Amino acid sequence: MGKVYLTGAGPGDIELMTVKALRVVKEADVIIYDRLANPEILEEAKNGCEFVYVGKEDGRHIMPQDEINEVIYQNAIKYENVVRLKGGDPFVFGRGGEEALYLQERDVKFDIIPGITSAISAPAYAGIPVTHRGVAVSFRVVTGHESPNKKVSQIPWDNFKTDDTIVFLMGLHNLPKISAKLMEIGKDADYPVAVISKGTTKEQSVVVGTLENIVEKAKNVPTPALIVVGKVVLLRNQLKWFEGNA
Ligand code: SAH
Secondary structure, eight states: OOEEEEEEOBSSOGGGSOHHHHHHHHHOSEEEEOTTSOGGGGGGSOTTOEEEEOOEETTEESSOHHHHHHHHHHHHHHOSEEEEEESBOTTSSSOHHHHHHHHHHTTOEEEEEOOOOHHHHHHHHTTOOSSBTTTBSOEEEEESOSOTTOSSOSSOGGGGGSSOEEEEESOGGGHHHHHHHHHHTTOOTTOEEEEEESTTSTTOEEEEEETTTHHHHTTTOOSSEEEEESGGGGGHHHHOOSTTTO
């Protein structure tokens, strides 16, 4: 029985991968990867390494999670070094916890290799600090996948009245509902919002607007994209550094 490395690939820029992730990729006998992991990483693998794509787009699996779990397990039976490569960090909406549990229940050894999550790095590459003295004392990372119109929501919308930064992942398709909901709980129509697409890659694009106009402004933005809500967004005016420099 081999070992599985549940590995964060980082958000896109290949240099944002950890040294540890790079080492296990180089040593891997098989790499099981998602769409969000930068494919250039696979070029680092040794000759003869097998690649298994278990496509995942915007948080929606093309292959059901049960099947992905089983693919990882079957590869652990077959190979010594199994790398499960996931975009960003494996435990930030990456379902890495579920995969680890599946392995743990079957006595398969695993390591977790954290990765730089898009939730902080895409804002950083957009010149948006997720916390900033005097502006935001905390930030939350929230799923944007759940419709804000859902009757019984797991998301504590009423806690979002403060100026703390909110980063929504997997939320682009729900942007109209999310912005409407935030105005409904009392945020101003001109409250700052940014949508960051393909963050940290050469194709990064950033749209800045307000709760009232962001839907219109961001309507043609390609995925993957995340939404940053908060006054920290305004710091981009001074801190923008990446686009055009990549
Ligand atoms: N584990 C990943 C997140 C998986 S959920 C991480 O830690 O980054 C997938 C969502 O992440 C996408 O729908 C999008 O909202 C966000 N995302 C991932 N990579 C991104 C990128 N390079 N730029 C912007 N958003 C990204």
